[in-house]
Amino acid sequence: MLKNKNIILGVCGSIAAYKSAFLVRLLVKAGANIKVILTPDGANFITPLTLATLSKNPVYTQYFDEETGVWSNHVELGLWADLILIAPISANTLAKLATGICDNLLTAVYLSAKCPVYVAPAMDLDMWKHETTQTNIHQIQSFGNLIIEPGDGELASGLYGAGRMAEPEEIISFLDHAIKHSMPLYGKKVMVTAGPTYEAIDPVRFIGNHSSGKMGFALADELARLGASVTLIAGPTAQKENQILTRIDILSAQEMLNACTSIFSEMDITIMCAAVADYRPKVIANQKIKKQADSLVLELEKTVDILATLGKSKKANQILVGFALETHDEENYAKGKLAQKNLDMVVLNSLNDKGAGFKSDTNKITIFNKALECTVFEMKSKTAVAKDICTAILKILK
Missing domain, CATH: 3.40.50.10300 (CoaB-like)
Incomplete structure (x- = not known):
């Protein structure tokens, strides 16, 4: 289902960003075309070079590069995408999507896009369970966005519980299933x-x-x-x-x-x-018909x-x-x-x-x-x- 799909992968500030490298590899292996947008906080956890090498495309980190003069057109990026996947999405970016705050390239692309959006949250247990976070989750779901639920496990804080970003293989499976069921001829x-x-x-x-x-x-x-x-x-x-x-x-x-x-x-x-x-x-002749007579009926x-x-x-x-x-x-x-x-x-x-x-x-x-x-x-x-x-x-x- 992911073959030839144009996918924007947003990577936010979270220790789970290391999983994004594996996720990019799986998406490329599935035949998707990947462009990565890395938030400033995300760059503290994984380098643009790693994601660029794996995705085979430059990584977008800001609107405008002062050294090269290149402008990253958020509207073009949003229209290019068949789907947007933000994995991991932090509590901070989740709140921005819920309230329409647009202060970096990823949130600008999100607001410009007309395609399905999937988010895979990653945060500590208490942050995930906080009423504000859950309200933000319900809010972005009301916009039609799809949540790839975090799993239970040992967290970076040492706590154990919900908040671990879904594994890359689980995310691929989720996307595959969701895309199939959204297709007009699915089941036919x-x-x-x-x-x-x-x-x-x-x-x-x-x-x-x-x-x-x-x-x-x-x-x-x-x-x-x-x-x-x-x-x-x-x-x-x-x-x-x-x-x-x-x-x-x-x-x-x-x-x-x-x-x-x-x-x-x-x-x-x-x-x-x-x-x-x-x-x-x-x-039907059993053997090749030889060219003997002047005509053949x-x-x-x-x-x-x-x-x-x-x-x-x-x-x-x-x-x-x-x-x-x-x-x-x-x-x-x-x-x-x-x-x-x-x-x-x-x-x-x-x-x-x-x-x-x-x-x-x-x-x-x-x-x-x-x-x-x-x-x-x-x-x-x-x-x-x-x-x-x-x-x-x-x-x-x-």
Whole structure:
């Protein structure tokens, strides 16, 4: 869940700051991009050099460096972050967040940010239990901030009890769990098909199409990024997924049919993006066909319409999305698919649009919903198109 996330780690004045070094290592290992803001008191416990080396980024300690003339733009930092984690947060900084005091770079970034904020308190037992501290905790929670509760143990004062900052591994687990549960498709099972199918003529040759799988893979990645548990059924393609998902590789239309029907009943959302062959050779030669006669006649038979098959068994609580790649009379064909195949949504793209369709990194789509409402999109990257399609699906779920 932390892969490619932009995270600002705030480190305040506490003996627990030594744990921040381990925390940075775990965040980097998880694939996150880390920028550390170290408060003046925090620098008494851990050096900027340590955190810069581990995070692979300069450490921010003040608004303005008089020697270099560099200004640390708190607004840009706040907007850059996907989340802010303050670990450890001291009783002093906790009070500042609760009351809006803005006297250092960390508190300025906090007030500028629009992302989720997590804090991991670290302080002595009596400070943690003090009514003022607990009031401040409730106050920042009312702002939507999340508290990573301190644990019990031996404290720097020699006392034993609550106040120890959560261990770095516990913080990573907390973030992972919180991010998952905040995602709009968390708990949803999604199936996506992508790429072409190859229908064998003989052991060497096949009937296929020009699909690269780029659109289907972009969709699978975006759905996984939104928290879904994704199963990607992919025809022959060189594409690689960028998110964690289950991938099933197939070759022919029949193999894709078998893979789809075996798991379709478990799916909440199914997106049929693959370019499946409509016909296949009726007879597959056991040996390579030699070039002897001046012409060769192949008898073809229809493949099973996978989308229509799934549409017939679709339950009321399932969402089924189809694609229509057309060359003429595009809208009528797309609208026809909606009713004929029991779809909730159809995505139309036309080979008449330059830059859309097979192998391109861009696409231009029109989406029709069940009410035949039409939304036309401009030419975009397939990554951006995947976001548009997922947004349309989220509207159906509401």
